[in-house]
Amino acid sequence: xRLSENKFLYLLESFSAEELQEFKKFVASPYIASGRxxxxxxxxxxxxxxxxxxxxxxxxxxxxxxxxKKFSAQTLKNxxxxxxxxxxxxxxxxxxxxxxxxxxxRLLLRALRERKLGRFFESNYRKATADLExxxxxxxxxxxxxxxxxxxxxxxxxxxxxxxxxxEYYENSLYxxxxxxxxxxxxxxxxxQQDYLNKKYDFNIVSEILKKIDFAELAKRSEYRMSNxxxxxxxxxxxYKCFENLENESDYFExxxxxxxxxxxxxxxxxxxxxxMFIYYCTHKQNxxxxxxxxxxxTLYNEKLQSGYISDFKxxxxxxxxxxxxxxxxxxxxxxxxxxxxxxxxxxxLPEETRFEEVAISKAKxxxxxxxxxxxxxxxxxxxxxxxxxxxxISTIRMVCYFELEMIEEAYAEMDKFRHYLRNHKEVxxxxxxxxxxxxxxxSLLLKARADLAEIDYEMLDKELRSTPYVNRAGWLRKKLRxxxx
Numbered sequence: 081x082r083l084s085e086n087k088f089l090y091l092l093e094s095f096s097a098e099e100l101q102e103f104k105k106f107v108a109s110p111y112i113a114s115g116r117x118x119x120x121x122x123x124x125x126x127x128x129x130x131x132x133x134x135x136x137x138x139x140x141x142x143x144x145x146x147x148x149k150k151f152s153a154q155t156l157k158n159x160x161x162x163x164x165x166x167x168x169x170x171x172x173x174x175x176x177x178x179x180x181x182x183x184x185x186r187l188l189l190r191a192l193r194e195r196k197l198g199r200f201f202e203s204n205y206r207k208a209t210a211d212l213e214x215x216x217x218x219x220x221x222x223x224x225x226x227x228x229x230x231x232x233x234x235x236x237x238x239x240x241x242x243x244x245x246x247x248e249y250y251e252n253s254l255y256x257x258x259x260x261x262x263x264x265x266x267x268x269x270x271x272x273q274q275d276y277l278n279k280k281y282d283f284n285i286v287s288e289i290l291k292k293i294d295f296a297e298l299a300k301r302s303e304y305r306m307s308n309x310x311x312x313x314x315x316x317x318x319x320y321k322c323f324e325n326l327e328n329e330s331d332y333f334e335x336x337x338x339x340x341x342x343x344x345x346x347x348x349x350x351x352x353x354x355x356x357m358f359i360y361y362c363t364h365k366q367n368x369x370x371x372x373x374x375x376x377x378x379t380l381y382n383e384k385l386q387s388g389y390i391s392d393f394k395x396x397x398x399x400x401x402x403x404x405x406x407x408x409x410x411x412x413x414x415x416x417x418x419x420x421x422x423x424x425x426x427x428x429x430l431p432e433e434t435r436f437e438e439v440a441i442s443k444a445k446x447x448x449x450x451x452x453x454x455x456x457x458x459x460x461x462x463x464x465x466x467x468x469x470x471x472x473x474i475s476t477i478r479m480v481c482y483f484e485l486e487m488i489e490e491a492y493a494e495m496d497k498f499r500h501y502l503r504n505h506k507e508v509x510x511x512x513x514x515x516x517x518x519x520x521x522x523x524s525l526l527l528k529a530r531a532d533l534a535e536i537d538y539e540m541l542d543k544e545l546r547s548t549p550y551v552n553r554a555g556w557l558r559k560k561l562r563x564x565x566x
Contacts, residue, residue: 088164092125099174100126106170107163118166120145121159181211182224186231193235205232216347217312222259226252254302258313261295265320269357272323276364278510290320311342319357326364352389355380356402363405367511369549377409385426396431403430404469407442411449412555419446437463437470444477453481468508471501472516476552479523483560488531495524511550519552526560538564 095103107118124144128136142151176183185208192201208228215221229252236245267286295317299305318335322328339346339354346354359380365373393403403426410419423442430438440463447456456477465471475498482491502508502516522545529536542561545554 086160088160088167089125091164091167102174103167103170106173107166112166112169116162118159118163121163182208182215182228185211186224186227189228189231189235193231193238196238198235198239201235205235216350217308217342217345218347218350219259219262221347222255222262222309226255226259229255255309258309261293261313262316264290264293265316268320269323272320273360276511290324308342308345311338312346315339315342315354319354319361322361323357326361326368329365332358332361348389351387352384352391355384355387355389356392359384359402359405366409367550374409374412377405378413378415381406381409385422390426390429393426393429394431396433403427403438404441404473407445411445414449416446416449434466434470437465437474441470441473441477444474448477448480451484453484457481457485468505468512471505472498472508472512472552475501476516476519480553480556483523483527483530486530488527491527495520495527514550515552518548518550519557522551522557523553526557526564529564538562 092100104119104122106112107122124141128141138153138156139151142149142153142156146155176187185204189201189204189208192204205228209225212221212224212228215224229248233245233248233252236242236248264286268290271281271284271287296314299310299314299317302310315335315338318331318338321331322335336358339358343351359377362373362377362380366377406422406426407419410416410422419442423439423446427435427439427442440459444456444459447453447459460474460477463470463474465474475494478494479491479498482488482494498516498520502513508516522541525536525541538561542558545551545557545561551557
């Protein structure tokens with residue numbers, strides 16, 4: 081076995097410099113080490129990790145640690161195995177600390193219950209639940225609340241406190257049921273999103289269950305209906321309903337209303353997730369040509385930015401990175417200054433691998449909006465798209481600019497490349513393919529007319545364009561039809 085392939089070294093590689101110092105203290109603890117001194121081996125491994133030179137053999141390492149002793153590969157294997165287990169314990173220790181007091185509270189309460197230390201248990205349970213109440217709403221809070229209640233339920237049974245047990249059990253069932261509903265609604269939203277990407281399942285038990293649930297009606301009958309727990313669950317219900325059927329606009333606005341009521345009680349991470357679901361729904365509606373949802377998207381974007389939620393810009397997974405959509409909506413609403421400021425302020429958060437292309441495309445779109453077509457092409461110089469979103473954007477912008485600059489040969493060449501790309505890249509989702517092919521259909525007819533290769537009925541084509549959903553640059557195409565149809 082090569083030393084560099086040892087699994088403990090892989091674990092060690094994941095530690096930061098600060099964590100290495102913490103780990104050394106952890107390893108030095110007599111409680112952890114059980115009387116064995118692992119520090120010489122650990123220090124040598126850290127030194128080897130930081131040193132840029134040839135592979136060190138096991139024999140060389142053994143001689144360094146145990147000078148004068150006969151080489152034993154088994155001895156080193158045992159020490160590595162023991163250190164790896166200590167490393168796992170260190171990760172568990174860090175996880176407990178990073179998750180705050182609630183994990184420690186649960187562990188302590190279980191230990192107190194098992195030892196039948198009822199007086200200490202009850203005071204610690206009251207403190208733990210009071211601390212948990214201060215934490216913002218999230219599914220994680222629900223899970224922690226349920227776990228604490230479960231431990232208390234066992235304690236109440238153990239001590240034959242049945243009246244308290246009945247009320248605690250009932251409340252626990254409400255929390256667990258609400259959490260189950262939330263999980264179902266989130267699964268349902270994800271599966272609806274997959275439907276839009278043409279992913280189908282022969283049988284989906286989540287979808288079948290959700291067809292039979294009317295949580296809003298159930299909530300009306302509960303004495304807890306005004307609690308934040310039920311409102312939080314109801315928010316996810318209405319979110320799911322608007323994704324279940326995009327025509328359910330009233331569910332979207334009901335979800336927005338509930339969100340505004342309890343927003344301050346929701347955790348930062350969960351707020352971002354909810355904002356993203358609002359944005360996804362509005363994007364679908366905007367794609368259907370619903371003008372009011374363009375303005376709604378712009379409102380959501382500003383709310384989200386003002387709240388400081390920008391982690392989605394850092395995603396290097398297309399089409400999940402949403403930076404592009406902010407630019408598109410801003411330009412559609414002719415908020416040019418807003419778009420330029422947005423690109424300037426937030427582009428640094430983009431992944432380094434895609435930042436150059438994303439910024440260049442955004443600036444090229446701004447130049448097109450100002451009819452600076454030559455400058456737009458210059459912005460795209462040097463771009464090398466690594467994903468289908470960038471390719472489709474760059475190619476479409478080039479075709480628009482070539483048309484406007486009367487670069488007919490270049491326009492035809494770009495159009496051919498575009499068609500070839502769509503034929504050979506099956507990963508392009510159905511919705512993006514529809515936008516692209518519909519654009520090509522109208523663009524090619526306009527280009528032939530401009531090149532005097534064909535005559536077209538502009539009025540009829542304009543009517544067809546207006547009745548065709550999912551068309552890239554539909555506004556620009558209509559403008560050109562109006563210009564040439566005069």
